[in-house]
Amino acid sequence: MLLHIIARGKIGRSPEAELVDRYTKRLTMPHKITEMPDRGGKLPPAGPGTVTVMLDEKGKQLGSMDFARRIEGWRDAGSRECRFLIGAADGFDDADRANADLLIAFGAMTWPHMMARAMLAEQLWRACSILANHPYHREG
Numbered sequence: 001m002l003l004h005i006i007a008r009g010k011i012g013r014s015p016e017a018e019l020v021d022r023y024t025k026r027l028t029m030p031h032k033i034t035e036m037p038d039r040g041g042k043l044p045p046a047g048p049g050t051v052t053v054m055l056d057e058k059g060k061q062l063g064s065m066d067f068a069r070r071i072e073g074w075r076d077a078g079s080r081e082c083r084f085l086i087g088a089a090d091g092f093d094d095a096d097r098a099n100a101d102l103l104i105a106f107g108a109m110t111w112p113h114m115m116a117r118a119m120l121a122e123q124l125w126r127a128c129s130i131l132a133n134h135p136y137h138r139e140g
């Protein structure tokens, strides 16, 4: 299953880009990042069975094990792509939210979208390591 980060904004050369690179390099599942403009533009077409996860402050706060198990469940159910949408300064509206299969929040606070991208990359690596029984994640 392709892990597809679809993020608004250009990360360029920045500390956040280094973090995204550091964690995505370690992913053991196929992955790619598509950058969208801050506003407008069309989402890449979604094939059948694509799962859409939206990063949004109003979303559900999942633990890392739960996040990993959801990815495992979608993968094992035969989904070809799991896409993760990250907004820009304006975030998402309710119509966007209604099109997502799951909304997840990294806490109730608002993070800059480039930091959200780096945090997602880390959580995806953590999820891959959990699913591979790699010792990176320690459950407290």
Ligand SMILES: C[S@@+](CC[C@H](N)C(=O)[O-])C[C@H]1O[C@@H](n2cnc3c(N)ncnc32)[C@H](O)[C@@H]1O
Residues within 6 Å of the ligand: 054, 055, 056, 057, 085, 086, 087, 088, 089, 090, 091, 092, 104, 105, 106, 107, 108, 109, 110, 111, 112, 113, 116
């Ligand atoms: C600066 S925030 C947008 C804030 C905007 N005012 C809103 O109400 O959604 C940019 C993007 O970063 C991501 N983001 C920021 N904080 C987040 C959080 N706590 N959990 C999940 N994603 C977050 C979301 O994708 C959001 O659309």
